[in-house]
Amino acid sequence: MKLAHRFRALGALALAALSFLxxxxxxxxxxxxxxxxxDEAAKDKKDEKQDEWFAVTGGDVYTGTGAVLRGxxxxxxxxxxxxxxxxxxxxxxxxTLDATGQRVYPGLVAINxxxxxxxxxxxxxxxxDPYNQRMLLALASGITTAGQSNTALxxxxxxxxxxxxxxxxxATLSFTNSNPxxxxxxxxxFDRAARYLREYRDWEEKKREQKxxxxxxxxxxxxxxxxxxxxRVMARFNATRRGDLLEVARLAQRFGFxxxxxxxxxxxxxxxxxxxxxxxxxVTPRDRRDKEEQxxxxxxxxxxxxxxxxxxxxxxxxxxxxxxxxLGGIAGRDILHLPIEAGFAVRGxxxxxxxxxxxxxxxxxxxxxxxxVGSLExxxxxxxxxxxxxxxxxxxxxxxxxxxxxxxxxxxxxxxxAHIRPRPSDQLAxxxxxxxxxxxxxxxxxxxxxPGDKPEEAPKPEDKPEDKPEDKPEDKPEDKPEDKPEDKPEDKPKDx
Amino acid sequence: xxxxxxILTLAPAIGGVSEPSGGLxxxxxxxxxxxxGAAIEHAVILVDGGKIIEIGADLPVARGIPVxxxxxxxxxxxxxxCYTRLGVDGRAGQVFSPEASPxxxxxxxxxxxxxxxxxxxxxxxxxxxxTGFPGHASALRPHGATLSEMLVEEAAYLKVYxxxxxxxxxxxxxxxxxxxxxDEKVKKAKEKFDKDSKAKPAEKKDEEKKDGEAKPAEKKxxxxxxxxxxxxxxxxVKPFLQVRDGELGMLVSIAQAADWAHWVDxxxxxxxxxxxxxxxxxEIDLFEVKDEIGKRGVRVVMEPQISLVPGTMRQxxxxxxxSASGAKVAFKPRNDTVDDHAAxxxxxxxxxGAGLARExxxxxxxxxxxxxxxxxxxVGSLExxxxxxxxxxxxxxxxxxxxxxxxxxxxxxxxGEVKE
Numbered sequence: 001m002k003l004a005h006r007f008r009a010l011g012a013l014a015l016a017a018l019s020f021l022x023x024x025x026x027x028x029x030x031x032x033x034x035x036x037x038x039d040e041a042a043k044d045k046k047d048e049k050q051d052e053w054f055a056v057t058g059g060d061v062y063t064g065t066g067a068v069l070r071g072x073x074x075x076x077x078x079x080x081x082x083x084x085x086x087x088x089x090x091x092x093x094x095x096t097l098d099a100t101g102q103r104v105y106p107g108l109v110a111i112n113x114x115x116x117x118x119x120x121x122x123x124x125x126x127x128x129d130p131y132n133q134r135m136l137l138a139l140a141s142g143i144t145t146a147g148q149s150n151t152a153l154x155x156x157x158x159x160x161x162x163x164x165x166x167x168x169x170x171a172t173l174s175f176t177n178s179n180p181x182x183x184x185x186x187x188x189x190f191d192r193a194a195r196y197l198r199e200y201r202d203w204e205e206k207k208r209e210q211k212x213x214x215x216x217x218x219x220x221x222x223x224x225x226x227x228x229x230x231x232r233v234m235a236r237f238n239a240t241r242r243g244d245l246l247e248v249a250r251l252a253q254r255f256g257f258x259x260x261x262x263x264x265x266x267x268x269x270x271x272x273x274x275x276x277x278x279x280x281x282x283v284t285p286r287d288r289r290d291k292e293e294q295x296x297x298x299x300x301x302x303x304x305x306x307x308x309x310x311x312x313x314x315x316x317x318x319x320x321x322x323x324x325x326x327l328g329g330i331a332g333r334d335i336l337h338l339p340i341e342a343g344f345a346v347r348g349x350x351x352x353x354x355x356x357x358x359x360x361x362x363x364x365x366x367x368x369x370x371x372x373v374g375s376l377e378x379x380x381x382x383x384x385x386x387x388x389x390x391x392x393x394x395x396x397x398x399x400x401x402x403x404x405x406x407x408x409x410x411x412x413x414x415x416x417x418a419h420i421r422p423r424p425s426d427q428l429a430x431x432x433x434x435x436x437x438x439x440x441x442x443x444x445x446x447x448x449x450x451p452g453d454k455p456e457e458a459p460k461p462e463d464k465p466e467d468k469p470e471d472k473p474e475d476k477p478e479d480k481p482e483d484k485p486e487d488k489p490e491d492k493p494k495d496x
Numbered sequence: 497x498x499x500x501x502x503i504l505t506l507a508p509a510i511g512g513v514s515e516p517s518g519g520l521x522x523x524x525x526x527x528x529x530x531x532x533g534a535a536i537e538h539a540v541i542l543v544d545g546g547k548i549i550e551i552g553a554d555l556p557v558a559r560g561i562p563v564x565x566x567x568x569x570x571x572x573x574x575x576x577x578c579y580t581r582l583g584v585d586g587r588a589g590q591v592f593s594p595e596a597s598p599x600x601x602x603x604x605x606x607x608x609x610x611x612x613x614x615x616x617x618x619x620x621x622x623x624x625x626x627t628g629f630p631g632h633a634s635a636l637r638p639h640g641a642t643l644s645e646m647l648v649e650e651a652a653y654l655k656v657y658x659x660x661x662x663x664x665x666x667x668x669x670x671x672x673x674x675x676x677x678x679d680e681k682v683k684k685a686k687e688k689f690d691k692d693s694k695a696k697p698a699e700k701k702d703e704e705k706k707d708g709e710a711k712p713a714e715k716k717x718x719x720x721x722x723x724x725x726x727x728x729x730x731x732x733v734k735p736f737l738q739v740r741d742g743e744l745g746m747l748v749s750i751a752q753a754a755d756w757a758h759w760v761d762x763x764x765x766x767x768x769x770x771x772x773x774x775x776x777x778x779e780i781d782l783f784e785v786k787d788e789i790g791k792r793g794v795r796v797v798m799e800p801q802i803s804l805v806p807g808t809m810r811q812x813x814x815x816x817x818x819s820a821s822g823a824k825v826a827f828k829p830r831n832d833t834v835d836d837h838a839a840x841x842x843x844x845x846x847x848x849g850a851g852l853a854r855e856x857x858x859x860x861x862x863x864x865x866x867x868x869x870x871x872x873x874x875v876g877s878l879e880x881x882x883x884x885x886x887x888x889x890x891x892x893x894x895x896x897x898x899x900x901x902x903x904x905x906x907x908x909x910x911x912g913e914v915k916e
């Protein structure tokens with residue numbers, strides 16, 4: 001009886017998992033959200049007074065779900081997003097961060113990483129080093145969640161609590177043509193597990209009538225294969241060549257699970273098959289691989305790989321070729337260049353939106369944490385980054401990184417970054433700026449640049465030192481042309 | 497005048513008892529760095545029976561009391577090196593042995609002891625080697641022919657070697673869980689005792705029979721009939737009980753900010769009195785948590801060394817930063833060698849040059865390390881009633897050109913040209 005219960009629960013889990021894996025880019029994993037809400041409600045009752053509010057105001061919010069909300073507000077309560085949008089009421093006690101004229105993205109997710117949590121291997125909860133430099137550098141490049149040793153971890157600077165989000169969500173299987181016996185073994189394991197699950201389901205149904213029916217034996221059933229078929233764990237394969245990719249796709253289709261394929265360099269040659277198998281591809285757009293010369297068909301790497309895979313329905317996740325923080329060797333290919341790597345996928349034809357997803361929500365799904373991170377939606381963790389331009393543009397610098405509603409990185413305060421293209425002084429401290437509300441600078445500047453917008457625009461700054469936060473969203477569209485001249489060159493490339 | 501009379505009355509009484517070397521002596525020097533309070537110019541220190549019995553500026557000295565007068569000299573309390581393996585080998589183990597002592601290893605008459613004593617170190621804290629919980633440290637005088645002559649305090653502090661990893665963290669949690677277990681045991685025994693003492697003696701026996709597993713301690717309690725004797729703690733648990741009850745200090749060795757965070761996490765809500773031993777590496781990141789350390793008013797044992805912000809050449813004076821944020825700083829020599837013991841004052845002087853407050857520096861080599869050894873009432877400053885451990889210098893203690901002229905240990909000159 002207990003087992004039956006557990007199995008049903010697993011079934012429900014698998015369903016939930018399937019629902020958020022479903023193709024339309026962003027899953028509405030309703031069950032989980034409701035659960036979260038309940039948790040929140042419980043939390044609220046416990047410590048109503050200690051609610052921590054945090055708001056990022058005035059920025060162009062790229063939610064990651066496809067929407068771009070110009071001059072919108074992201075409000076977080078106790079580290080969880082409470083609201084995203086315009087006309088959000090900000091509690092008086094909230095800490096605010098003015099992102100006017102800047103872009104707000106969800107915190108980036110790196111599916112693999114190395115060394116960001118200190119010199120530790122496993123046991124992250126008891127050994128994470130939240131002060132180490134690599135974590136700071138990763139936060140400075142926009143990463144707020146990363147996978148290491150098959151564990152999804154949050155980059156919480158100066159905090160060791162609740163760092164581990166999820167463990168062992170991916171199971172790596174060796175399934176390549178170079179290891180035929182291993183391949184056969186896995187086919188048998190899946191076969192056995194599938195048979196068992198079928199028998200179990202039958203038994204559950206028949207049991208209602210025949211109460212003394214014997215439960216099918218689970219002896220000899222591989223637990224990993226079973227977990228994969230139940231959707232509790234995702235199967236991860238390393239495959240770069242066309243032949244291996246096809247094998248993985250066939251295996252996945254035969255047993256009905258969605259494979260995660262690392263490498264996938266020649267994926268573009270068999271994108272249709274991979275798409276039909278519902279595959280996820282973890283690609284490095286700058287990977288280079290020569291075609292095997294003796295073969296007539298397509299092969300080798302292609303800059304278009306990510307774009308073609310995405311077009312065929314494969315969910316693409318991007319990761320740089322080195323997953324550590326690497327200051328030697330070929331520069332610009334380490335984990336700090338995660339968004340730049342995604343930029344190369346854009347160069348190969350991937351849409352901006354899909355490229356953003358490839359470093360946010362897709363890796364979040366692969367780590368099994370898409371219900372918490374990967375996009376800016378109500379109920380998710382308030383992990384976001386504020387940049388002075390497009391996240392994938394080489395010229396953009398992360399100005400602020402927020403993790404669970406707390407400022408984890410402020411460029412102007414960091415020894416390594418403060419001096420690089422420093423923010424204009426009026427953007428350094430939001431408070432200082434508000435104090436200067438009545439100063440002469442702003443109106444004069446606006447008047448000079450965009451005379452057309454001026455008439456309604458000019459009076460406003462003068463009479464609103466107090467209610468500035470609320471006014472900002474409305475200001476935003478007109479504010480755009482007023483932006484500092486430096487912002488403009490950055491705007492051009494991303495539009496083009 | 498009152499002082500004069502006290503001296504006069506004291507003199508004969510003590511004079512009879514004391515040995516020639518430890519007898520009444522008046523010391524007149526140009527300046528006394530007391531460490532506990534302000535420096536005293538033209539200081540007179542009256543020593544008797546190995547202790548300071550009076551200290552002040554220009555005190556009158558009764559006739560007949562021998563006077564040791566050096567108007568150009570500066571006197572300060574003898575240095576305290578509270579964390580050392582001097583004279584014993586450095587091998588470390590991984591055994592969980594909180595009850596272990598380092599004293600069996602000590603070889604009295606080891607030349608190192610004599611040399612550091614001549615350099616001005618009058619108290620040393622010898623710690624047990626190893627990771628996790630290797631045992632307690634002992635406080636010694638670096639002088640004497642036998643261990644008992646050297647020993648000042650057998651159990652000075654419990655040494656904890658803590659690094660941010662699952663294994664050490666578990667060890668800490670388990671250790672305190674054992675303390676809770678013991679407390680529970682004591683509580684139950686007490687309840688039982690109370691119940692038994694209320695009940696009639698005959699019934700008491702019956703109850704015991706039923707239980708079968710009556711503890712020996714309770715039997716004892718029965719024998720004594722009235723006094724409650726709590727069950728004896730396991731020797732591996734006892735040191736933790738002593739720490740909790742404030743009988744034993746605790747020194748936690750860490751090497752980075754993350755270690756601090758995990759240590760705080762491992763001890764949880766427990767209110768423990770502990771000091772920190774910070775291993776000063778070149779690029780230590782402990783400044784990240786200086787405010788948290790300061791807020792707890794923790795005493796930090798560290799090397800006098802300038803560190804760098806990781807990944808840069810930007811210098812930081814961690815000792816000054818820690819002390820500014822409320823922590824207390826105790827210095828230990830940079831390396832566990834005689835030379836570095838001798839260079840301790842100079843090295844600390846470098847930190848003063850880099851912004852460390854002078855009085856913090858002075859306490860950092862005397863009173864604070866003494867407090868780590870829980871000897872702050874006996875040694876570490878020039879105060880009435882404290883041991884006459886003194887270091888005589890020919891100038892400011894932290895000037896590089898200053899030399900040690902003489903050293904006094906428990907009222908006795910142990911080095912220097914002091915013949916009149």
